[in-house]
Amino acid sequence: MKSKRIRFESANDLYDFNKEATKCKTEVRIQTKSEAFNFDAKTLLGLFFAMNLSDLEVIYSEEETEFDEFLKRLEVKE
Secondary structure, eight states: OEEEEEOOOSHHHHHHHHHHHHHOSSOOEEEETTSSOEEETTOHHHHHHHTTOSOEEEEEOTTOHHHHHHHTTTBOOO
């Protein structure tokens, strides 16, 4: 498994993320830094909640290379 920290800057980011996540053949999860919330990234309901959170961690399979490439535009830079 692989993970990246991301942030949604707009509703369009959230929509694009969901569209790309649903293309993945493997599970994609999102969790908060505190790990208090952990949910399926392919569900819009969970993602609407995530819109109001700052940094999120996306957990996904290393074989999802196209998804990994997409995440670069949402990735939080240290």
